[in-house]
Amino acid sequence: MKRIKEYKKLFEIEGNIELKTLKTKYRNLVKEWHPDKFQDEDKKLEAEEVSTKVIDGYHFLVSIAPETKEANLEAYKTTISEFQVADWHHKSMLLEVTFTDGNTYEYFGVNKILFGKFVNAKSMNNFGRRNIFNKFLYRKSKKATVSA
Numbered sequence: 001m002k003r004i005k006e007y008k009k010l011f012e013i014e015g016n017i018e019l020k021t022l023k024t025k026y027r028n029l030v031k032e033w034h035p036d037k038f039q040d041e042d043k044k045l046e047a048e049e050v051s052t053k054v055i056d057g058y059h060f061l062v063s064i065a066p067e068t069k070e071a072n073l074e075a076y077k078t079t080i081s082e083f084q085v086a087d088w089h090h091k092s093m094l095l096e097v098t099f100t101d102g103n104t105y106e107y108f109g110v111n112k113i114l115f116g117k118f119v120n121a122k123s124m125n126n127f128g129r130r131n132i133f134n135k136f137l138y139r140k141s142k143k144a145t146v147s148a
Contacts, residue, residue: 001093001108004064004137007057017065026058063139072140079103080133085124090115095132096141104142107132 008014011025033054035047062068069076079099087098095110095118110118110132121127 003060004108007061010053010057011061013061017061019062019065019067022058022061022065026054029054060139063141064137069138076105076138076140079105080125080129085128088119088124095136097128098142102143103140105133105138106141107136107138109136 008017011022011029013022013025030051033047033050035044035051038044038047079101083099083101083103085097086100089096090110090112093109093111095107095115096104097107098104114131118124118127118132
């Protein structure tokens with residue numbers, strides 16, 4: 001959640017994320033902080049850091065935008081209903097779940113108590129569908145790798 005707030009603040013976004021607005025703000029920030037605009041080495045280094053943060057923030061916010069989630073909803077439903085939980089990691093309030101189809105999703109705001117119940121559930125998939133997968137803000141963090 002801290003990461004979301006930080007990136008929303010960087011892009012001056014309140015409430016829901018609209019892709020059109022985000023793209024406009026992204027372009028303006030990239031122009032403003034492009035390292036080639038600065039002659040001073042210290043300013044150039046600062047601009048490189050800020051521009052990297054802007055690029056990371058843009059990709060992150062696009063991944064959690066309602067329009068992006070809506071576009072990928074069918075694939076997400078297929079993953080959480082037809083595939084098993086293969087691996088999981090929890091740090092702070094972030095739960096990362098990898099499914100047997102190779103897709104990995106991050107769920108924001110999952111506390112330790114709920115994570116403990118998830119790990120100790122008789123069926124992680126059923127518990128996840130009832131209590132996590134459809135209730136928390138999520139984003140796809142890794143796509144399934146295709147092997148030849």
